[in-house]
Amino acid sequence: MSHTNKPIGEEAQSKLDEYRKSIDNIDAAVINMLAERFKITQKVGAHKAKHKLEPADKKRESEQISRLRKLSEDAQLDPNFSEKFLDFIIEEVIHHHKGFLDSE
């Protein structure tokens, strides 16, 4: 299959723009929800520090993975993607959490 950089027809461009607007709306919603999620994980970090609890909880993570895989199947999303997504988020939380501890 060959690709070109020539302008596409007006109708095809309009359809592409429509898809992109939906993607942009979804991304804005996801970013705002992740902002809320980080606010909560910061509270969890402070709460765990106060009560001298381990920052990581393997049992909880394992439950989260099972739950997200099940949710993904229902939503016709690749469960492996959801597991990778959770890993990515948790890694970022740990990164933020370290920053939080360092700043005490």
Add this chain to the structure above:
Amino acid sequence: MSHTNKPIGEEAQSKLDEYRKSIDNIDAAVINMLAERFKITQKVGAHKAKHKLEPADKKRESEQISRLRKLSEDAQLDPNFSEKFLDFIIEEVIHHHKGFLDSE
């Protein structure tokens, strides 16, 4: 700071459970939105293949990054995280898109 595995008090556990329920709700919402997002990017992939367009569009990606960084600032989320998040999603879309092309 020392960490222990001993059970925490009822009140502290209840607060932790409350935080986790909110995180679970947010994760379910995000997973469902990402499922919708992948449905759209699959359509975009098919649309681009039909019109012989390049699968990747650097100008579009650069606009998405700028937009998400701005949105993140408004939501008090680390803009670098949002950029990494978009990279992660786009990589997954490319991975899915290759699968899509392979299956034709």
